[in-house]
Amino acid sequence: MSKEAVRLKEEGNVCFREKRYHKAIELYSQSLQVEQSATVLANRAQSHLNLEQWAKAIMDCNRALEIDSKMEKVLYRRAQALEKIGLKASAHKDLERCLEIAPSSAVKAMIEKLANKQDAEVIVCLVWRKVMRYGLTLISLKLRSIFHDKAQSSEDAAVPNEVTQFRVPTTLRQFSKDYRELERLPPENFAKYFLSIPTTIYSSLFGELMETEMVSRLIRGLIKLLESSSVTAAEVSECLLHLADVPRFELLVMFLGDDEKKDLASICLHLTESDAVFIREKYHLEDE
The missing domain is CATH 1.25.40.10 (Tetratricopeptide repeat domain)
Incomplete structure (x- = not known):
């Protein structure tokens, strides 16, 4: 140090x-x-x-x-x-x-x-609502503000599809390093990068250290890609469905904010009915 x-x-x-x-x-x-x-x-x-x-x-x-x-x-x-x-x-x-x-x-x-x-799902829900109201809301707002500023500056600079310079990660350390670099770019760049990772290695790659801010950025990027027809609904479904199998997924979902839940709901509108139902259940959108 x-x-x-x-x-x-x-x-x-x-x-x-x-x-x-x-x-x-x-x-x-x-x-x-x-x-x-x-x-x-x-x-x-x-x-x-x-x-x-x-x-x-x-x-x-x-x-x-x-x-x-x-x-x-x-x-x-x-x-x-x-x-x-x-x-x-x-x-x-x-x-x-x-x-x-x-x-x-x-x-x-x-x-x-x-x-x-x-x-205890009920206890988690009650405590989380309290934390959201009195504590973590400020953190979420700050994070979103930082992401927005970085994305905006990247857009202003008209950075061309820089995601192509990243290789498919094989270790969590490599993934984390790439993520810190991709934070400088609009969220759709991270989403493209994430979609390049084979869904079969999600659990082994991320282990128990996947962070909510990463999932939030992925969701924001996926809706952008869907709206611009840059990816297929099937690709997005496969990604979100397999992501639900990573360790501590319930904890990751618990920390998602209202904006991410709204984006997920919008994503579901592009998916098949069966996939949308499963994703809404796994990501707790039925409570929204």
Whole structure:
């Protein structure tokens, strides 16, 4: 890490020890702006946990695991957040992975507590509505604003179909690197790239580290491609149907915003009735 990133991280650590969690989060965020670090993301996730900001903690854990998939403390922290929002079975999976990497009495105790527990869909829904209203809405708006600005600047520059320079990814690291590059372009570029990936390797490629922001960008791109007749309805159906099989898909869907749900509903209008029904059910559009 650079000296500036380390300095900001250490200042954040001091605030954390003093239980000034909001200030710690601010300093960790500044450190991450200088340089991405799994350790800093893990520290910020713990700050969010201490403030009972479960959704934000999960997002930071996901990012940290994208950088280092074997950080046992991050798996444990994500499990804590998942358990708090009712995703007990999902939390149990994280704890099992954590136990394989670094066994501890705390992990074993939590595993016993969550043994045979199922994800509580009703609790998740209620908690998520509360989080959306009071917490994550601001994050979603900021993300959409950033994406819009980047897409607009790319459109203004009239960037020609740059997606052709990317090879079909074979590892999550390669996919994540490509995604960060594709963020600079309109969402349809990412959608074209995503459609080039064989649906049969979705689960093995993404594992449990697919992020909601990626799915959101994919959805926005797919509707653009459909409206411009750049792809067939069959291609889009196959993509969305297989995406529903990736690990933690229920968690990904839970974080989708209203705009993404509307785009999915629009996508369904282009699909066959049987595919549309299945997608509406899998992506929980029946509740809209």
